[in-house]
Each structure stands twice: as C-alpha cells, then as structure tokens.
Amino acid sequence: MSLAVAAPDVPAVPAAAATAPAVAVAGVRFAWPGHAGFALEIERFEVAPGERLLLTGPSGSGKSTLLGLLCGIILPARGRVEVLGTDFATLSGAARDRFRAAHLGVIFQMFNLLPYLSVLDNVLLPLSFAPERRAEAGGAAAAAEARRLLARLGLEADGVARQHAARLSVGQQQRVAAARALIGAPAIVVADEPTSALDRGTQQAFLDLLFAEVARAGASLVMVSHDVTLGRRFDRVVGMDEVARVAPGGPAP
Amino acid sequence: MIVLRLALASLANRRVTALLTVLAIAVSVALLLGVEKVRQGARASFADTISGTDLIVGARSGDVQLLLYAVFRIGNATANVTWKSYEEIAARPEVAWIVPLSLGDSHRGFRVLGTTDGYFEHYRYRHGQALAFAQGRPFADLFDAVLGADVASALGYRLGDPIVVAHGLGSAGLAQHDDKPFRVAGILAKTGTPVDRTVHVSLEAIEAIHVDWRTGARVPGVGASAEEVRRMDLTPRAVTSALVGLRSRLAAFKLQRFVNEYPGEALSAILPGAALQELWDLVGVAETALGAVSVMVVATALLGMATTILATLNERRREMAILRAVGARPTHVLGLLVAEAGLLALAGAALGVVLLYAALAALRPVIDARFGLYLAIDPPGADELARLAAVVAAGLLAGIMPAWRAYRLSLADGMTVRT
Numbered sequence: 001m002s003l004a005v006a007a008p009d010v011p012a013v014p015a016a017a018a019t020a021p022a023v024a025v026a027g028v029r030f031a032w033p034g035h036a037g038f039a040l041e042i043e044r045f046e047v048a049p050g051e052r053l054l055l056t057g058p059s060g061s062g063k064s065t066l067l068g069l070l071c072g073i074i075l076p077a078r079g080r081v082e083v084l085g086t087d088f089a090t091l092s093g094a095a096r097d098r099f100r101a102a103h104l105g106v107i108f109q110m111f112n113l114l115p116y117l118s119v120l121d122n123v124l125l126p127l128s129f130a131p132e133r134r135a136e137a138g139g140a141a142a143a144a145e146a147r148r149l150l151a152r153l154g155l156e157a158d159g160v161a162r163q164h165a166a167r168l169s170v171g172q173q174q175r176v177a178a179a180r181a182l183i184g185a186p187a188i189v190v191a192d193e194p195t196s197a198l199d200r201g202t203q204q205a206f207l208d209l210l211f212a213e214v215a216r217a218g219a220s221l222v223m224v225s226h227d228v229t230l231g232r233r234f235d236r237v238v239g240m241d242e243v244a245r246v247a248p249g250g251p252a253p
Numbered sequence: 254m255i256v257l258r259l260a261l262a263s264l265a266n267r268r269v270t271a272l273l274t275v276l277a278i279a280v281s282v283a284l285l286l287g288v289e290k291v292r293q294g295a296r297a298s299f300a301d302t303i304s305g306t307d308l309i310v311g312a313r314s315g316d317v318q319l320l321l322y323a324v325f326r327i328g329n330a331t332a333n334v335t336w337k338s339y340e341e342i343a344a345r346p347e348v349a350w351i352v353p354l355s356l357g358d359s360h361r362g363f364r365v366l367g368t369t370d371g372y373f374e375h376y377r378y379r380h381g382q383a384l385a386f387a388q389g390r391p392f393a394d395l396f397d398a399v400l401g402a403d404v405a406s407a408l409g410y411r412l413g414d415p416i417v418v419a420h421g422l423g424s425a426g427l428a429q430h431d432d433k434p435f436r437v438a439g440i441l442a443k444t445g446t447p448v449d450r451t452v453h454v455s456l457e458a459i460e461a462i463h464v465d466w467r468t469g470a471r472v473p474g475v476g477a478s479a480e481e482v483r484r485m486d487l488t489p490r491a492v493t494s495a496l497v498g499l500r501s502r503l504a505a506f507k508l509q510r511f512v513n514e515y516p517g518e519a520l521s522a523i524l525p526g527a528a529l530q531e532l533w534d535l536v537g538v539a540e541t542a543l544g545a546v547s548v549m550v551v552a553t554a555l556l557g558m559a560t561t562i563l564a565t566l567n568e569r570r571r572e573m574a575i576l577r578a579v580g581a582r583p584t585h586v587l588g589l590l591v592a593e594a595g596l597l598a599l600a601g602a603a604l605g606v607v608l609l610y611a612a613l614a615a616l617r618p619v620i621d622a623r624f625g626l627y628l629a630i631d632p633p634g635a636d637e638l639a640r641l642a643a644v645v646a647a648g649l650l651a652g653i654m655p656a657w658r659a660y661r662l663s664l665a666d667g668m669t670v671r672t
Contacts, residue, residue, distance in 0.1 A: 073578075093583075097580055098580065100578075101579060102580070114262075115572075116262045128255040129255075129579060129580030
C-alpha cells in the first residue's frame with residue numbers, strides 16, 4: 001500500500017525564520033484540563049537552528065508536555081510558542097496540524113509505528129499529510145528516499161521495507177521511527193526518550209544513526225531523556241528545572 | 254483517501270474480529286433481505302395461483318375465506334352451493350365458462366378436488382399460463398384421477414397406479430373410500446401453485462364415492478359397488494364453489510350483484526384480486542412485525558459493531574497519538590473510525606447478499622416442495638439496493654459514536670496517551 005498526498009495549504013515559514021530560533025517559547029503557562037495538580041510554566045526556552053538539545057528531568061517534570069507544546073498539539077493558556085518563526089496561537093487547529101506535518105518529525109519512546117502498516121508505509125506516513133514535505137522527499141520517488149533512509153539506518157535488507165512494522169524488534173522499530181521523523185527533511189526533530197527501551201549497545205548505534213541523519217538534514221534535534229550520560233553527544237543539555245516550573249494546576253493566575 | 258487506506262489496513266490487521274463483525278452483519282442483512290424475499294415470494298405465489306378467473310362463487314362467507322379454500326386449499330367451506338344454483342349461475346348470459354369445485358376429501362394428506370375437464374381447460378396461473386400434462390390426460394373414466402406434480406413426486410405415483418380417496422381432510426384416522434379406488438390417469442406439470450398438491454377427480458366421481466354415505470359416514474348395509482354406481486345418475490347435489498370466467502369483465506359487478514342477492518340461498522361472489530388485496534391487508538400487520546424484527550436484528554448487529562470498535566479504542570489510543578504526531582487532524586481520526594465502521598457495514602451487506610443467494614439456491618427446491626413457495630432468484634432490485642444502502646448508512650452512523658469518542662480522546666491525548 002502506498003500512501004498518497006492529502007493535505008494542502010501548509011502555512012509558510014516566515015523568511016526571517018532563517019535567522020530566528022528554531023523554537024522560541026516565552027511566558028507560557030499550560031495546565032491539562034481535569035488535572036488540577038499540574039501546570040507547567042516556562043519563562044523562556046529557545047532552540048537554535050541545527051542545534052542538538054537534550055532535555056533531562058525526572059518523570060512528572062513536564063518534558064512530554066513541553067514537547068506537545070512544541071509540536072502544536074496543545075496550546076498554552078498564556079504565553080507564546082513560536083516554531084520556525086510561526087506563533088502557533090495565530091494558526092487554526094488545522095493549520096497547526098499541517099505545520100507539524102510539514103516541519104516536525106516526531107519519535108516516541110516506544111510503540112512508534114502503526115502495526116498494521118508496512119515499514120515503508122510507516123516511513124511515508126507523514127508525507128500523506130504534508131505535500132511539500134513529500135516534494136522534499138522526492139515526490140513520486142519518496143519511496144526510494146524512504147528506502148535510502150532505511151538503508152542508512154541499517155534496515156537495508158530487501159524484505160524489511162515490506163514487512164509489517166509489528167514484526168520488527170524494538171531496536172528496528174525505533175530506527176524506522178527515526179526514518180519516519182527524518183523523511184522529507186523536517187526542520188525540527190522531536191524525540192521523546194527514544195532510547196529508553198533499547199539496550200546500551202543498540203542505544204549507541206541508534207543515536208549514531210540519528211545524529212548523522214539529523215546533521216545531514218540540517219535539522220534541530222530536541223530530545224528528552226532521563227539519561228544524563230547522553231549529554232556529551234549534544235550541543236546543549238538543559239534540565240527541565242532550568243526552563244520550566246511545575247505549579248499547581250487550575251486557571252492561570 | 255489516506256483515511257480509507259488506513260481503515261482498510263487497520264481492519265486487515267484485526268481480521269478475525271473484523272470477519273466476525275462482518276459475519277454478524279451479513280447474517281442480519283441476509284435475514285432482512287430474506288424476509289422481504291419471502292414476503293414478495295409469498296405474495297407472488299398467491300397472486301400467481303389464479304389468473305384469468307373473474308369471479309369465485311361460493312356459499313356466503315368472508316371473501317378471504319372463500320378465496321383461501323377455493324383457490325389455495327386452505328380452510329374449509331361453511332356451506333355448499335346447490336347444483337340448481339350452480340346451473341342457474343352457469344346459464345347467465347355474462348358467463349363465458351364456469352368450473353365447479355368440490356372439496357372435502359383427501360388422499361394421504363393431499364386435498365382431493367372434484368371438478369370437470371373444464372378445469373384443465375380454463376384454469377390459469379402465473380400470467381395466464383394454462384395447466385399442462387406432464388404425463389397422461391384428463392378424466393376419461395369415472396374413476397380417473399389427475400395428480401398435481403407434487404402429489405406424484407411425493408408419493409411416487411405413476412400412470413395407472415391405484416389410489417384410494419379418504420373421506421374428510423387430514424392424514425390419519427380417516428374413513429377410506431376403498432371400495433371405489435381411482436386410477437392415476439394423468440400427472441400435471443409443475444405450476445408452483447396449490448394445484449401441484451391436489452388430487453383431481455371428476456365431479457361425478459365425488460358423487461359416486463359418496464352415494465352410500467350420509468352426513469360423513471357410510472350408511473350401514475347400503476353398499477354400491479364401483480360398477481353399480483357407473484349406472485347411477487351422478488349429477489351432484491351440491492358443489493363447494495365455482496370459478497367463473499366472464500364474456501366481458503365489465504359484467505363482473507353485475508353478476509357479482511346477482512350472486513350476492515341470489516334469492517334461493519346465501520351465496521357470495523368475489524373478485525379474486527380484491528379478495529387477495531383484503532388478504533394482504535390482513536397479513537400486513539404480521540409482515541410489518543416480521544420486517545421490524547429483521548430491522549432490529551440488523552440494528553443489533555450494527556450496535557455490536559460499534560461496541561467492538563468502542564471496546565478497542567483504549568488500546569488504539571497510541572495509534573491515534575502517532576497519527577496526530579505525523580500531522581493527522583482529529584477529524585482524520587474521526588474519519589478513520591467512521592470509515593472502518595462503513596467498510597465493515599459494506600462488507601457485511603455484500604456478504605449478506607452472497608449468503609442470501611447461496612441460501613436461496615440451496616433451499617429453494619425444499620421451500621418450493623414443502624411450502625409451495627417459489628422464491629425467485631433475480632438480481633437485487635431497487636428496493637433491495639435501497640435497503641443495502643440504508644444498512645451501510647446505518648453502519649456509518651453507528652460508527653460515529655466510537656469515532657466521536659476517539660476524536661475526543663485524540664484531542665485530550667495529543668501525543669501522549671493520558672489516563
């Protein structure tokens with residue numbers, strides 16, 4: 001099954017974005033509806049274009065919530081979240097979804113893939129929601145680009161691309177997820193503890209491949225991890241306690 | 254398009270559950286269409302049973318009752334028509350032909366009909382088709398019998414075989430007219446009507462086997478042999494009813510009024526089409542109830558489908574989060590679930606049609622033989638297609654409930670499954 005292009009009218013990235021931070025968060029407060037005990041407050045947080053940033057912090061420190069804000073899936077009650085110079089608050093929900101499809105690649109901790117799609121279709125999935133990203137990936141030749149990415153990530157065996165994603169090992173699945181996040185050269189790759197389910201050896205190999213491909217694409221990498229020992233591989237390591245404060249939930253004061 | 258492809262792949266991944274759901278819908282759809290098919294088949298069979306007869310005359314009773322016993326061999330007459338009255342009606346100038354019917358006896362569960370050769374000449378069924386002889390010929394001898402196709406095949410009779418008529422209706426414990434056996438002189442071709450399940454004898458033969466009977470029992474000591482009765486005057490005293498063909502249909506109401514106002518005895522003349530319509534009005538309630546039950550069965554299957562989709566939602570929240578992360582909108586999530594429901598309903602409807610036609614092909618001969626109900630196997634008509642479309646539409650509607658839940662969850666979860 002090949003997945004087709006579907007979404008039109010992706011919000012354009014402002015020209016000034018080339019010099020602006022890839023991510024700029026300022027004066028943000030966010031509380032999950034119905035979760036009275038949790039609200040995240042971020043005074044200032046920025047990621048430079050092409051920067052590799054590691055966010056560390058314990059569970060409950062708001063790492064995943066911050067990633068949700070960066071991806072435009074959730075909106076803060078107050079403050080501003082700008083990605084590539086675009087303030088998410090100025091976009092409609094549909095436009096934010098299209099923006100995310102076009103400019104962001106996401107890797108989860110585990111269970112990254114749709115089990116009922118083949119490896120190739122999983123990699124091509126974001127292109128179905130982002131025509132210009134499909135164009136970036138080679139248009140009709142996107143499948144070849146996906147195979148190239150898979151090969152670079154060590155999944156070159158001919159049968160792998162056509163296999164169902166659920167049949168792969170966890171390590172292989174994470175590499176497929178990386179290929180999906182990287183296809184079409186998104187400007188920002190967001191990774192939520194992508195190595196936590198991997199053993200040490202697989203972890204290193206995965207990060208080697210991820211860093212190489214992010215560098216090749218010139219993308220910014222925002223990765224969340226408990227593991228501070230990974231920090232030496234990043235341009236910058238930021239603890240969640242440095243950028244955000246977890247406050248009691250409820251309406252913004 | 255992407256949503257449809259994802260829905261197909263998702264269903265293929267859960268193929269066992271999907272197949273069971275499709276099967277449940279298919280069975281309900283087959284039932285829904287089957288009930289309608291049987292309803293139409295029954296109506297067509299009834300309507301096809303009599304054709305070209307303008308009036309049916311019998312003792313005064315309900316129109317439907319007269320139609321049922323005279324044509325469909327269902328139920329009994331409350332009284333007879335005297336031969337004098339019959340002859341008077343037969344002599345009316347409006348009458349082109351008249352065929353007497355005498356009922357009341359049976360043979361091994363099949364009704365015996367006393368009539369004349371005119372029956373084979375004038376009786377018409379299914380768009381004016383005349384009765385045809387598969388073997389043999391009409392009555393040549395007093396004790397000749399002509400069998401309907403089902404009687405011959407069910408009882409294994411061939412031409413020349415002797416048969417004994419029993420007095421009264423039923424299949425056991427009846428007094429037999431065994432002193433005057435009949436001989437199979439003809440076997441009619443299959444008609445798909447009650448004619449197939451009837452033993453036809455001459456009107457005189459009915460009189461002959463009853464010459465030594467009074468009020469339903471043989472008169473002790475008054476035995477008349479078969480040879481003796483041949484020499485007797487066998488003019489019937491009465492008949493049960495009569496089929497009448499008119500020179501002009503315009504005269505139907507005139508003759509009907511004559512019969513209904515006949516001074517000699519209480520008679521009734523009915524128009525077969527009008528009586529049939531009255532019958533449909535009577536059974537309409539039962540048909541509606543049966544239709545409603547089959548609709549409820551479909552609704553239950555579709556609700557089961559919605560429940561199945563709903564039950565899997567929690568384990569699919571991760572899938573929704575992945576879709577959202579790669580740029581899918583909440584409406585894509587909604588569309589995915591609705592598309593899955595629609596595809597299941599569509600597959601169920603398609604399989605239901607296949608099941609129905611397979612069942613029709615397999616069971617039609619049995620239903621025809623046992624119930625005299627001929628069910629046509631023809632392509633789905635506009636009404637059936639509309640029903641199938643309604644099932645698919647209802648499936649889409651049923652899918653909205655879990656889809657809306659998934660939509661809400663995907664909004665709440667974002668990229669993280671929140672519990």
